Amino acid sequence: MRTTIPAAIAALALTASAQQAHQPEAKPMHTNRLTGETSPYLLQHAHNPVDWFPWGDEAFEEARRRDVPIFLSIGYSTCYWCHVMERESFESEATARVMNEHYVCVKVDREERPDVDDIYMAATQALTGRGGWPMSVWLEPESLRPFYAGTYFPPEQRHGMPAFTDVLLGISEAWKGDRRQEIIEQSQSLADAVRHQLEEREAPVVVGENEIMDAVSGLLRIYDSQWGGFGGAPKFPQPTYIEFLLAVRDSADESTRQAIDQSVRGTLDKMMIGGIRDHVGGGFHRYSVDAEWTVPHFEKMLYDQGQLLSVYAKAAAVYEDSEYERTAIEIADYVLREMTDESGAFYSAQDAEVDGKEGLNYLWLESELRDVLTEDESKLALDVYSVASGPNFQDPHHPDEPARNVLRFSERPEQTAARLGLSVDELHAKLDAVNAKLKSARDERKQPGLDDKILTSWNAIAIHGLASLGNVSGNQAYTDAAVRATDVILTTMRDGEGTLLRTARAGEAKTPAFFEDYAWLTAALIELHHASDDTKWLDKASSLAEEAESIFGDPDSGGFFDTRENQSDLFVRGQIIYDGAIPSATSVFLNALIDLSTLTGEQWFASRAARGLVATSGAIHRAPVGYVNSARGLYRALSSDIPLAQALQAAGAKQPAQSHENAESFQAVEVFADTERISLKPGEVETFRVKLQIADGYHIVAADPGPDAADMLEPLRVGVVGGTGVGAFADYPAGVSYRTEGVEGELLVYSSEVEFDIVLEAENERAGRPIVIVTFQACSDTECLQPQTVELDVAIDVTN
Known part of the structure; x- marks a missing residue:
């Protein structure tokens, strides 16, 4: 659902006179309430002139006392555009004066409070059609409902974006003037849209092998056969896709297995040799800005390391590939060397920038390599790491900087060794010596910032990966590291009443854990059982799963809530099951339950x-690729003793709605796009056209179905799922009148066929792999089918 802000409020936000941005100068030190926080992201803002509050009752009560809106800013410590907005606006004395005078300003670390982030991201996407970080949201203070939102705002009008102070002053004027009631109504409408998205559950349908094959064919369809990966640029590793394909390959027919192996190996190979991998220091950067995996967004996230560690370890075993095992070992060694605290727990992330420059620590000039290495070593490095081909990185934000090199292979190491007349072992020995010198030189540079908070779920992801590697490689050191970190989490991440906690830093643990923490920790304990064959980990996993059920289980739907009951600072209790950069907590827990059933034999x-x-x-039936980790659970359930058929029958699950003589192939609506690939530049838009072909005897509900439309009918909508940073908008045509006997009022519909344009726009901070979707509901004169969402087979490339 997309909600439109009242035109009067939008106009005021865009036209109020802007305060002039304060020019950089020596500023006195400021101190705000964030100095008492433990989050590195919040502490980064502790000396802004903005009078920041942390999320909590003190801020809410202050806003109510002053009768002003809340300005909520959500981000994370390694977010590039979060740093930019801080430098441009939050460090500005003039901007801070406007913020402090008209708002109570609240900062949230999305990694500490994913529940808050999920709710207001849903609101931002519903209101604007896009999302990302920094997230900027305006809330009414009584119920914390959002009424206006965006992401990054520049200090002055730029690229079609309003100046931040214009927005601040315009919204404040609307709040203080005679438009307060419009704002309250807007907040209610937007809150209802968020509830609809996060609370509403789809009716159960009978699922089975068809959904598994739909997921497989969907992934193979979007596989990039030239460069590996799924979809276009920016490219994310998407280990969840590979986990699914590795799970189903053994039962696939020969041709499907070959296609699976090509996509899995092609993706793992291209990432392994690409610039997204840190060849000198180990580990992987967050994503590649190009389709070739060459230039990364340089931040390093613990959750990526843990998932990729697991995937490369498993693929090493499946394909008996020593290079995959070497890659997994390098990830593990990097995590243990640079992302581990004294206790054995793991830090969260390393920043992308140094001195405001993207990737500066990781980039090389050819002269810098020659200064560090001998002549023979330089010759090898310039060849193997593709430096001889010329620079491949130019900082778009600092065009005066010299072009530099992201180190990357052009081929697998076996091919390089053969070309140079070396054995693979000889090549690796030479590169190990080169990398040791380069790492030593790199360590002398200014280092990227470290987010040293401990997150339970992210630690569990890393534990899971280390245990997988220990199991595959037989190297006890990795299993021991997993055990050590697990002991830290189980002993220090509980409060005095035994409640599992989410986050810790500098010896202080806080915030009751979310379902994500329970799900991943359960999965990690099971993997540790496999690696160590110690039943105590299985016992702990069983107990934790039962505890999770008591806190987060939904007795009505059978699903799971992401948050605890009766959280007074949330206006909705959501159940998010879509898989993003981290698989949904529900999907992780479902697979853990299947493991526990197999390992313990307990029927519960x-x-x-x-x-x-x-x-x-x-959801699995509607969009199996979007819920692919749950689809993996479905696949495993179908080949195990999970009583799925009985459960579906008991829930009254219906066969997927079809009403045609040739039911197996019938589709009431077919969706076609006039392109297979769209290239976007930040701040620019691109348009493509879609056509919906509607079967005879059917119609679909129009985008504007009219005032008499029943609430349960789903209007035509386009959107973006699976990622942020790309917005989708549609120029919907008007519907035609439809009336049927026995039903009062008029419904506006489309029949036969409908065509319209979809406009895509790229924004600042991107995450995941954005997929354009079209949602519609088809009806005949006698029945309405279940709403359907179609993922368009249109690759989105975002270029600088």
Whole structure:
């Protein structure tokens, strides 16, 4: 659902006179309430002139006392555009005066409070059609409902974006003037849209092998056969896709297995040799800005390391590939060397920038390499790391900087060794010596910032990966590291009442854990059981799963809530099951329940897994690629003793709605796009056209269905899922009148066929792999089918 801000408020936000940005000068030190926080992101803002509050009752009560809106800014410590907005606006004395005078300003670390981030991201996307970080949201103070939102705002009008102070002053004027009621109504409308998105559950449908094959064919369809990966630029590793394909390959027919192997190996190979991998220091950067995996967004996230560690370890075993195992080992060694605290727990992330420059620590001039290496070593490095081909990185934000090199292979090491007349072992020995010198030189440079908070779920992801590697490689050191970190989490991340906690830093643990923390920790304990064959980890996993059910289980739907009951600072209790950069907590927990059922033989785990799959069945059927980790759970359930068929029957699950003589192939609506690939530049838009072909005897509900439309009918909508940073808008045509006997009022619909344009726009901070979707509901004169969402087979490349 997309909600439109009242025109009067929008106009005021865009036209109020802007305060002039304060020019950089020596400023006195400021101190605000964030100095008492533990989050590195919040501490980065502790000396802004903005009078920041942390999220909590003190801020809410102050806004109510002053009768002013709340300005909520959400980000994270390694977010590039968060740093930019801080430098441009939050460090400005003039901007801070406007913020402090007209608002109570609140900062949230999205990694500490994913629940807050999820709710207001849903609001931002509903209102604007896009999302990203920094997220900027305006809330009414009584119920914390949002009424206006965006992401990054520049200090002056730029590229079609309003100046931040214009927005601040315009909204404040509307709040203080005679438009307060419009704002309250807007907040209610937007809150209802968020509730609809986060709370509404799809009716259960019978699912099985068809959904598994739909997921496989969907992934193979979007596989980039030239460069690996799924979809276009920016490219994210998407380990969840690979986990699914590795799971289903053994039962696939020969041709499907070959296609799976090509996509899995092609992706793992291209990432392994590409610039997204840190060849000198180990580990992987967050994503590649290009389709070739050459230039990364340079931040390093713990959750990426853990998932890729697991995937490369598993692929090493499946394909007996020593290079995959070497890659996994380098990830593990990097995490243990640079992302581990004294206790053995793991830090969260390393920043992308140094001195405001993207990737500066990781980039090389040819002369810098020659200064560090001998002549023979330089010759090897310039060849193997593609430096001889010329620079491949130019900082778009600092065009006066010299072009530099992201180090990357052009081919697998076996091919390089053969070309140079070396054995693979000889090549690696030479490169190890080169990398040791380069790492030593790199360590002398100014280092990127470290987010040293401990997150339970992200630690569990890393534990899971280390245990997988220990199991595959037989190297006890990695299993021992997983055990050490697990002991830290289990002993220090509980409060005095035994409540599992989400986050810790500098010896202080806080915030009751979310479902994500429980799900991943359960999965990690199971993997540790596999690696160590110690049943105590299985016992702990069983107990934790039962605890999670008591806190987050939904007895009505059989699904799971992401948050605890009765959280007074949230206006909705959501159940998010879509898989993003981290698979959904529900999907992780479903697979853990299936593991526990197999390992313990206890029927409760099997029955609970079945009920959870029933609750997600509608989503799996509708968009199996979007819910691919739940689809992996479905695949495993179909080949195990999980009583899924009985659970579906008990829930009254229906066969997927079809009403045609040739039901197996019938589709009431077919969706066609006039392109297979769109290239976007930040701040620019691109348009493509879609056509919906509607079967005879059917119609679909129009985008504007009219005032008499029933609330349960789903209007035509386009959107973006699976990522942020790309917005989608549609120029919907008007519907035609439809009336039927026995139903009062008029419904506006489309029949036969409908065509319209979809406009895509790229924005600042991107995450995930954005997929354009079209949602519609088809009806005949006698029945309405279930709403359907189609993922368009249109690759989105975002270029600088």
